[in-house]
Amino acid sequence: MTDKQTPRILIVEDEVASLNLLSSYFEKENYVVYKASNGDDVGKLLNQHTVDVILLDINLPGKDGLALTREIRAKSDVGIVLVTHKDDDIDRIVGLELGADDYVTKPYNIRELFARVKNLLSRVKANPLAGPSGLKTAKAIQFDRWVLHVGRRQLESSDEQIQLTEGEFKLLYTLINHAGTVLSRDQIMNRMERREWFPTDRTIDVMIARIRKKLGDDRDKPKYINTAHGTGYIFIAEVTEA
Secondary structure, three states: OOOOOOOEEEEEOOOHHHHHHHHHHHHHOOOEEEEEOOHHHHHHHHHHOOOOEEEEEOOOOOOOHHHHHHHHHHHOOOEEEEEEEOOOHHHHHHHHHHOOOEEEEEOOOHHHHHHHHHHHHHHHOOOOOOOOOHHHHOOEEEEOOEEEEOOOOEEEOOOOEEEOOHHHHHHHHHHHHOOOOOEEHHHHHHHOOOOOOOOOOOHHHHHHHHHHHHHOOOOOOOOOEEEEOOOEEEEOOOEEEO
């Protein structure tokens, strides 16, 4: 029987050599390893086993890694690390918006990949949405005409309901929990428990634009999210526990 404290990883990779190499490496690091080479196998394995982290190649035959990320995140908060190619910038951003926690690019250094998985594992076992505000334990948060339902990852007003992606929710929740404080993109990434942010990374900006559109927030005359030029973003609306 597997010890509940033993880390469990599902590696999804259609290249047999890479799959076996990764499996061998993580097994030597005392991980319980499950392997899949396609989307159908992923679903079956997740129904049969509990895993802590999924290492997921985006470019799979049939159902790709993005579709799998969407399906997995709708049902589980399991850690997800995407494996992408250098020219997959759009897919990488979409994957993070869909709820992936981190990514590595091929060709990768296997020790770096292991470090990222290990770091994510420690975050998965902690509270991923911890913040300094007393709102961090609230089930619903109100600002202006909107109510953010934390458990459902859903925005609601008197006349509409909007479902947020995991990435959009974590970003908005992070800003709300630091309302009135300017957060740099790096700080936002850290508080979202994401990977290290790089100056060329536009993930935060893309998600901010999507959130603004869903909120009907004008970037030039914002009611909710203001841009601190050269720095980052600040949530400017008054927030209360609903």
